[in-house]
Amino acid sequence: xxxxxxxxxxxxxxxxxxxxxxxxxxxxxxxxxxxxxxxxxxxxxxxxxxxxxxxxxxxxxxxxxxxxxxxxxxxxxxxxxxxxxxxxxxxxxxxxxxxxxxxxxxxxxxxxxxxxxxxxxxxxxxxxxxxxxxxxxxxxxxxxxxxxxxxxxxxxxxxxxxxxxxxxxxxxxxxxxxxxxxxxxxxxxxxxxxxxxxxxxxxxxxxxxxxxxxxxxxxxxxxxxxxxxxxxxxxxxxxxxxxxxxxxxxxxxxxxxxxxxxxxxxxxxxxxxxxxxxxxxxxxxxx
Amino acid sequence: xxxxxxxxxxxxxxxxxxxxxxxxxxxxxxxxxxxxxxxxxxxxxxxxxxxxxxxxxxxxxxxxxxxxxxxxxxxxxxxxxxxxxxxxxxxxxxxxxxxxxxxxxxxxxxxxxxxxxxxxxxxxxxxxxxxxxxxxxxxxxxxxxxxxxxxxxxxxxxxxxxxxxxxxxxxxxxxxxxxxxxxxxxxxxxxxxxxxxxxxxxxxxxxxxxxxxxxxxxxxxxxxxxxxxxxxxxxxxxxxxxxxxxxxxxxxxxxxxxxxxxxxxxxxxxxxxxxxxxxxxxxxxxx
Numbered sequence: 001x002x003x004x005x006x007x008x009x010x011x012x013x014x015x016x017x018x019x020x021x022x023x024x025x026x027x028x029x030x031x032x033x034x035x036x037x038x039x040x041x042x043x044x045x046x047x048x049x050x051x052x053x054x055x056x057x058x059x060x061x062x063x064x065x066x067x068x069x070x071x072x073x074x075x076x077x078x079x080x081x082x083x084x085x086x087x088x089x090x091x092x093x094x095x096x097x098x099x100x101x102x103x104x105x106x107x108x109x110x111x112x113x114x115x116x117x118x119x120x121x122x123x124x125x126x127x128x129x130x131x132x133x134x135x136x137x138x139x140x141x142x143x144x145x146x147x148x149x150x151x152x153x154x155x156x157x158x159x160x161x162x163x164x165x166x167x168x169x170x171x172x173x174x175x176x177x178x179x180x181x182x183x184x185x186x187x188x189x190x191x192x193x194x195x196x197x198x199x200x201x202x203x204x205x206x207x208x209x210x211x212x213x214x215x216x217x218x219x220x221x222x223x224x225x226x227x228x229x230x231x232x233x234x235x236x237x238x239x240x241x242x243x244x245x246x247x248x249x250x251x252x253x254x255x256x257x258x259x260x261x262x263x264x265x266x267x268x269x270x271x272x273x274x275x276x277x278x279x280x281x282x283x284x285x286x287x
Numbered sequence: 288x289x290x291x292x293x294x295x296x297x298x299x300x301x302x303x304x305x306x307x308x309x310x311x312x313x314x315x316x317x318x319x320x321x322x323x324x325x326x327x328x329x330x331x332x333x334x335x336x337x338x339x340x341x342x343x344x345x346x347x348x349x350x351x352x353x354x355x356x357x358x359x360x361x362x363x364x365x366x367x368x369x370x371x372x373x374x375x376x377x378x379x380x381x382x383x384x385x386x387x388x389x390x391x392x393x394x395x396x397x398x399x400x401x402x403x404x405x406x407x408x409x410x411x412x413x414x415x416x417x418x419x420x421x422x423x424x425x426x427x428x429x430x431x432x433x434x435x436x437x438x439x440x441x442x443x444x445x446x447x448x449x450x451x452x453x454x455x456x457x458x459x460x461x462x463x464x465x466x467x468x469x470x471x472x473x474x475x476x477x478x479x480x481x482x483x484x485x486x487x488x489x490x491x492x493x494x495x496x497x498x499x500x501x502x503x504x505x506x507x508x509x510x511x512x513x514x515x516x517x518x519x520x521x522x523x524x525x526x527x528x529x530x531x532x533x534x535x536x537x538x539x540x541x542x543x544x545x546x547x548x549x550x551x552x553x554x555x556x557x558x559x560x561x562x563x564x565x566x567x568x569x570x571x572x573x574x
Contacts, residue, residue, distance in 0.1 A: 125505050180496055187493045187500035192511040199482050200566035202543040206474045209467055213474035218412050223513045224479040228566035239551050250548050256489040261537050264526050279487035279515035
């Protein structure tokens with residue numbers, strides 16, 4: 001198979017960008033893989049792991065020859081990153097991203113595109129609590145969902161190439177409108193993060209007598225708060241750029257919490273059991 | 288080593304009771320192990336796994352010769368179980384339990400004790416989402432915490448024997464006042480259960496367009512809702528018998544949730560980051 005791209009420039013060589021570089025290398029998806037980074041220490045790790053043909057902090061150097069620009073930075077850095085590369089990009093470059101929020105990204109990248117360029121939003125739903133090129137794993141996307149969110153500046157040819165890219169690294173690809181994506185992910189991903197961070201923050205200083213309550217937690221506490229270890233920078237970007245959908249999801253959660261609290265307060269065992277059983281039903285449906 | 292007890296009667300041969308039976312067998316803690324159960328099917332599993340010398344549904348038959356009565360039933364069944372055994376118990380039997388709530392259990396078991404009997408509350412903090420004798424595991428308690436909650440009817444000799452029992456099956460034993468235990472566990476264990484069940488229940492019917500939102504969750508959603516798969520019966524008992532402490536814990540959680548929601552609504556990134564970082568700090572302290 002010939003390479004899908006002459007050159008992919010990956011902006012942000014962290015867990016997602018680094019894993020894609022390794023997977024693209026393994027599956028011969030590009031003749032040349034360039035990485036644009038902010039930290040020299042992280043770029044050195046990427047270089048040492050052999051994932052890049054060129055690792056640079058210079059956006060102009062990274063832009064030259066980029067048939068595909070993959071934005072894998074924190075969400076709010078994407079528009080400024082693309083703007084900094086803009087003058088040196090091929091006039092027909094394809095721009096894509098790996099952000100967890102899609103409408104904001106599309107709205108803010110479209111104004112940065114040259115006339116001949118295409119934009120295809122994408123969201124690989126794959127993550128770990130670990131970050132950086134050191135955590136990159138060429139198998140990260142195998143059997144994971146990648147949602148492609150076509151929009152006004154997506155050409156059919158560009159969509160097809162991006163879908164091919166993700167399929168070739170093992171992902172299960174589907175398409176969705178950007179606003180629908182943001183609503184669904186606000187429930188399936190952003191709400192669990194808020195809940196885990198809230199629980200962990202509430203327990204951080206929960207002291208009963210001289211005992212820190214969290215020290216008496218077992219595996220259940222560990223599972224329920226695992227997401228709270230995630231990067232605050234990354235999540236701040238998601239909370240700000242998907243604000244309305246997240247507020248809606250939080251309101252739905254809070255309505256159930258209030259109902260549960262009032263059932264406990266009123267010793268209403270029928271309502272308590274109903275909520276516990278709805279939770280069990282959701283778990284039973286989870287793949 | 289001679290056996291610690293001539294006979295242990297375990298009431299409730301589920302995950303905890305069955306695991307203790309297997310561990311007691313393995314470490315020669317009793318000359319005879321009797322199991323009292325409600326379901327013939329479950330008792331058959333216990334018999335087939337060789338964990339009991341006698342498996343019965345008859346509380347009188349189970350009571351005869353019980354030097355130690357271990358109540359490992361759902362919490363609200365403990366007083367009625369002890370009452371049903373009472374007339375056939377040795378006059379100096381030691382009663383203990385494995386419930387997740389301690390003050391309620393002690394308050395409701397004390398009136399059922401004969402004059403020469405002793406009561407030592409205990410809580411092995413070990414669990415899985417699986418239940419029944421089939422899930423029993425002799426290593427379940429190894430390196431897990433067991434909290435002993437001495438109270439008015441605990442004699443020093445009985446406390447020592449119960450602590451020895453748990454140490455011999457590998458647990459890390461500590462002592463705590465019953466009310467302090469209930470406050471700490473309401474934060475470390477009961478609150479995570481409420482949060483996980485609430486999240487799962489809220490997502491159970493969350494439909495965006497024609498898509499069930501939860502189907503797009505990844506490992507983070509799975510972790511955060513894992514506890515929601517637990518037995519509703521068991522949790523209903525905990526919610527009812529530790530009501531006040533749990534309402535307090537839920538109020539603390541809700542205060543942080545409201546603060547988080549208001550920070551997102553007001554685009555207050557300083558407050559959002561503070562909560563995310565408090566959550567990270569809690570995780571970093573978790574053993």
